[in-house]
Amino acid sequence: MLSVYLDLALGLVISFLLLSLLVSGVNEAFVRLLAIRSKFLWAYLRDTMDGSDADGKSWLPAKVRDVFAALPFVRDPRPKHSDQPAPPEPGALPTQENKADDTLVNLLYQRVQEIDHPKKGRTSIANLPPGRFSVALMELAATEPDGVEGFLGKLKAMRSPLHGHLQGVWEASQRDLDRFRQGVETWFDGEMQRLSLLYKRYVKWVLAVLGLLVTLLFTMDGLEYAKTLLRDNAFRASVTAVAGSGQNAYDELKARCTGGDPVPCVTETLSQPALVRMLDQALVSVSFPEQGDPSLHWNGGPWWDRLTTPSHWPGFLLTYVALLFGAPFWWDVFRRITGIKSRR
Template identity: 90%
Template sequence: MLSVYVDLALGLVVSFLLLSLLVSGINEAFVRMLAIRSKFLWAYLRDTMDGSDAQGRSWLPAKVRDVFAALPFVRDPRPKHSDQPPPPEPGTLPAQESKAEDAMVNLLYQRVQEIDHPKKGRTSISNIPPARFAVALMELAAGEPDGVEGFLEKLKAMRSPLYGHLKGVWETAQRDLDRFRQGVESWFDGEMQRLSMLYKRYVKWVLAVLGVVVTLVFTMDGLEYAKTLLRDNAFRASVTAVAGSGTDAYNELKARCTGGDPVPCVTETLSQPALVKMLDHALVSVSFPAEGDPSVHWNGGLWWQRITTPSHWPGFLLTYVALLFGASFWWDVLRRLTGIKSRR
């Protein structure tokens, strides 16, 4: 009896894991296609180093709706890609900056463009190591006649938000260049961690929406799926019992399966797991016949009937809540149930 519940748990965990992986895969596809990570990074850098744009708007909006409306489709904060080698000497900062010039971001890009490759004419850099950022700032400071002091004065004259951060680091380092570089590295590392947490908060909203879409497109009723798993287990047990019970039991199985020979009926049933049966209720399903090519079926009528049936809604809600836990959670549960050890 215990094996029945183990099979049920494994079936549910595997199904939730596969659907969670699908949600994560769709999200990752959109992120890569729209270069969301790179835009997120450079929007933060523009706000931190140059401030708001010429219209006085922040490059990284605070509201979730504005982030997904602006960054992917409307505003691209990334610098233009350059296929020319970076200049050996960093450019000097202007005494005053126009908001349309974005001097600091452009100068920073020149110092890190060796790790870049083009993406639709824009930079594809989505991660700058803190050590590389600190070295780039030290290179920019070295290009000023008065070193770090002159660099800070230029930032102050440009009204760059970066001035306050670097001024504090410079004073804390007691005007020691090596300690200043380490302080800038630590500060930028903390900023990247904060930005990662902000990015994950926005991504949770995307995953929540994708979870609803995947649940409804596949009409995955978690409660119905659990019942189907139990029925499959019972059917397999009955087939096993019939196989060793003689002619009378064979006649009973023959009566249950319509047609003359129950063997094809049993074979077809056992070769179609419960998960495959549930996916047949999706908006579009694929069948693999014993002979011939696979075929695609449009299940619009059946799909709409399941969507509009209130008795399926608790199962849909169960599946949706399960998808919110994420693929990593269900993979960890599967490892614990099966004893698979994580290789680190």
């Protein structure tokens, strides 16, 4: 009896794990295709270093809808890619009257462009090491005659939001250059952690939408799938009992299967796992015949009937809630059930 429940648990965990991986894979594909991480980073840098744009709007929108509608398609905050090494001497900061758009971001990119590679004419840098950022700022400060003091004065004259952060770090370091560099590195590392948490919070909404779409696309009924697993287990048990019994048990199995010979019936049933039969309920299914190439089938009518049947909605809800836990959660559950040890 214990093996029955163990098979049920493993079947559910594996199905939720595979669907969660599908959701994560689709999300990662869109993130890489649209360079969301890189745009997210440079939108933050523009807000922090140069402030809002010419229209007074933040480069990093506050609403989830604006982030995933504006950044991928409307506004590209990334600097233009350059395949040249960083210039030996960084450009000087202009005065407030001659301030060009996004001056600080462009000067920062000049100092870090050596770790970049092209992607549609824009930078692909999506992770800026704190140490590289602090060194780049120190190089910019070295261009001013008064050093850090002059650099902070220029930032104040440009009304850069970065001035307040660096001024506090400069005062806390007691005007020591090495401690100032370490303080900038620590501050930027904390900002990147905060930005990562903000990005993950936005991505959770996207994963929730993708999880709903995957559940409805495959019409994966978690409750029906559990019942199918139990039926398969019972069928295997009955086949095993028939194999060890006499002719009377064989006649009973023959009566349960349509046709004269129950062997094809048993073979077909055991060769189609419950998960495969459940995925056949998707909008588009794939069949693998004994001979020939795989073929695609459009299941528009049955899929819609299944989707609009209220008795399946509790199962859809169960699957959707399970997908919200994510692939790492289900992998950890699978590892605990099977006893697979983590290498970490």
